[in-house]
Amino acid sequence: MSGATDGGEREIPIDVVTSTDARLASLPCLAAESVDAYFGANRVVRDVSFQVRAGEVTAIIGPSGCGKSTLLRCLNRMHETVPGARVEGEVRFEGRDIYGRGVSAISVRRHIGMVFQRPTPFPTMSIRDNVAAGFKVMPRNERPSRADRETFVERALRRAGLWDEVKDRLHESAVALSGGQQQRLCIARALATSPSVLLLDEPTASLDPLSTQRVEELVYELRDQVTIIIVTHNMQQAGRISDRTAFMLAGELIEYGSTNAMFTTPSDPRTEAYITGRFG
Amino acid sequence: MVALTYAAALLAIVPLILILAYLLRAGASSVTLSFFIRNPVPSGEPGGGMANAIAGTVIIVLTASVIGLPIGIGSGLFLAEQRGGKVAVAIRFLSDVLNGLPSIVLGIFAWQLLVRPFRHFSALSGGVALAAMMIPLVTRTTEEMIRLVPVSMREAALALGYTRWRTSLTVVLRTAMPGIVTGALVAIARIAGETAPLLFTAFGNSFWSLSPFKPIAALPMQIYIYAISPFDDWHAQAWAGALVLLGLVLVISLAARFVTRRRFGVGGD
Numbered sequence: 001m002s003g004a005t006d007g008g009e010r011e012i013p014i015d016v017v018t019s020t021d022a023r024l025a026s027l028p029c030l031a032a033e034s035v036d037a038y039f040g041a042n043r044v045v046r047d048v049s050f051q052v053r054a055g056e057v058t059a060i061i062g063p064s065g066c067g068k069s070t071l072l073r074c075l076n077r078m079h080e081t082v083p084g085a086r087v088e089g090e091v092r093f094e095g096r097d098i099y100g101r102g103v104s105a106i107s108v109r110r111h112i113g114m115v116f117q118r119p120t121p122f123p124t125m126s127i128r129d130n131v132a133a134g135f136k137v138m139p140r141n142e143r144p145s146r147a148d149r150e151t152f153v154e155r156a157l158r159r160a161g162l163w164d165e166v167k168d169r170l171h172e173s174a175v176a177l178s179g180g181q182q183q184r185l186c187i188a189r190a191l192a193t194s195p196s197v198l199l200l201d202e203p204t205a206s207l208d209p210l211s212t213q214r215v216e217e218l219v220y221e222l223r224d225q226v227t228i229i230i231v232t233h234n235m236q237q238a239g240r241i242s243d244r245t246a247f248m249l250a251g252e253l254i255e256y257g258s259t260n261a262m263f264t265t266p267s268d269p270r271t272e273a274y275i276t277g278r279f280g
Numbered sequence: 281m282v283a284l285t286y287a288a289a290l291l292a293i294v295p296l297i298l299i300l301a302y303l304l305r306a307g308a309s310s311v312t313l314s315f316f317i318r319n320p321v322p323s324g325e326p327g328g329g330m331a332n333a334i335a336g337t338v339i340i341v342l343t344a345s346v347i348g349l350p351i352g353i354g355s356g357l358f359l360a361e362q363r364g365g366k367v368a369v370a371i372r373f374l375s376d377v378l379n380g381l382p383s384i385v386l387g388i389f390a391w392q393l394l395v396r397p398f399r400h401f402s403a404l405s406g407g408v409a410l411a412a413m414m415i416p417l418v419t420r421t422t423e424e425m426i427r428l429v430p431v432s433m434r435e436a437a438l439a440l441g442y443t444r445w446r447t448s449l450t451v452v453l454r455t456a457m458p459g460i461v462t463g464a465l466v467a468i469a470r471i472a473g474e475t476a477p478l479l480f481t482a483f484g485n486s487f488w489s490l491s492p493f494k495p496i497a498a499l500p501m502q503i504y505i506y507a508i509s510p511f512d513d514w515h516a517q518a519w520a521g522a523l524v525l526l527g528l529v530l531v532i533s534l535a536a537r538f539v540t541r542r543r544f545g546v547g548g549d
Contacts, residue, residue, distance in 0.1 A: 011516035033518055037292075072498045076439065077413075078435065078438065081435065081438055083363075105442050106442075109438065109439055109440065109441040110440070110441035113439065113440075115437065116432055116435065116439075118432055120430075120432045120435070121432055122433065122436070122437070122451055122454075122455070123433075123455055124454045124455055124457070133440060134440045136439065136446075136450075137440065137442055137443075137446065138441075186436070189440070190439075191439070192438070193441070199314065244368035247352055269398075
């Protein structure tokens with residue numbers, strides 16, 4: 001991870017990221033290889049392999065129960081926190097298998113942040129403390145110093161587009177915020193520790209249309225700073241905000257490619273059937 | 281049928297009202313300043329009080345809380361985290377059994393543990409007896425309160441890179457804290473009025489004592505001793521003691537309600 005001087009933010013120079021092509025040329029940031037995920041004996045993700053490139057937004061779409069959330073949760077080792085759940089296969093993050101020997105799930109999760117379907121602000125903490133919650137678990141050399149923390153909190157809230165709305169009530173309870181604000185607070189909280197990848201698990205599913213739009217814009221703005229993988233059952237959303245789309249069905253990855261191509265000329269008939277609304 | 285349930289509900293609170301009314305009538309006149317600041321005096325001598333018993337109850341209850349709350353909350357947390365594990369199921373069952381034990385049996389337990397080996401009664405042994413009563417109560421409410429915390433809260437903390445124990449302590453426990461505090465206060469209110477476990481542990485004391493290693497007075501025992509005495513002035517003091525004890529329990533219960541109401545806003549949904 002980058003040093004503390006630039007705040008750990010992955011500043012990609014603007015001139016490098018002028019086109020999608022330039023970003024496509026970058027290295028794979030996260031690569032799943034033959035990933036199987038189980039709940040007990042139930043195999044919900046089947047032999048999925050795909051590569052996500054740094055600085056892109058990747059959408060995972062598919063009907064309910066197709067395993068898209070589970071696949072996402074395999075990417076930061078959250079799947080295994082459910083009793084009886086396990087993962088087989090490899091997930092390489094910046095070249096290293098996150099399921100490899102000696103890799104701690106804790107450090108994986110610090111570098112690959114996650115935001116859930118329902119907003120999950122910590123109800124006992126203020127807005128500011130929610131954003132700062134991740135600092136506590138950063139290693140000493142990466143953790144912002146006490147003096148820098150407020151700057152970091154502000155930066156995270158700004159990146160999440162929430163600063164102007166909450167700057168005068170940072171010390172009020174986070175539960176007082178609206179649902180959409182809570183969700184952006186959760187995004188700020190995930191961004192505060194400068195993860196390389198942000199996983200979004202249907203982040204707008206419980207939000208109203210306006211808040212949804214706000215979060216979508218946010219994802220669009222963040223694409224240059226952090227690699228984003230978003231699970232959504234909303235195809236229009238995938239079309240609007242993602243560079244690449246993965247279509248899943250019954251635990252399998254049916255098709256994966258550039259969003260444009262997928263929505264105009266899908267190569268698999270099942271993808272076409274889903275996208276044209278014949279099921280799902 | 282509906283009328284019957286109304287009648288039952290009314291009947292349920294009748295005893296409380298009668299007790300309150302009677303205690304006020306019989307005890308209020310003896311609740312004077314000297315009742316709170318004087319120690320007991322022999323019958324016939326005016327102006328005695330129960331200062332030692334009030335202090336004794338506070339000390340015993342504090343001792344019980346210091347021992348019982350960490351153990352109760354800790355085991356509640358354990359049970360909530362382990363859920364269906366074999367050990368958890370066994371502990372949950374045993375905890376329920378402990379909850380059902382007659383309180384005097386817990387007195388015998390503390391007597392065996394702390395009175396017999398040291399050959400004298402003590403405030404500490406009384407505290408341990410009451411702690412044993414408190415633990416299953418606190419364990420149960422803690423477990424239930426922690427289970428009310430949505431799994432999503434736990435997951436959010438884990439996803440930030442929190443370890444399991446840090447998640448439990450700083451997010452889950454803190455979110456459940458108002459409920460746990462309420463449970464603790466209810467447990468304290470419950471044990472504050474116990475007499476049987478103290479009979480052969482704290483034993484009682486007519487004199488002022490704050491030492492945890494000496495016999496100590498407690499309100500319920502003092503009420504008992506005064507109530508069975510043949511003296512009218514002691515009877516009046518017993519009523520006053522009962523009123524004060526009830527007031528104490530009432531205050532703790534109200535505090536519990538207040539904590540619950542103040543914020544038990546779990547989750548963002």
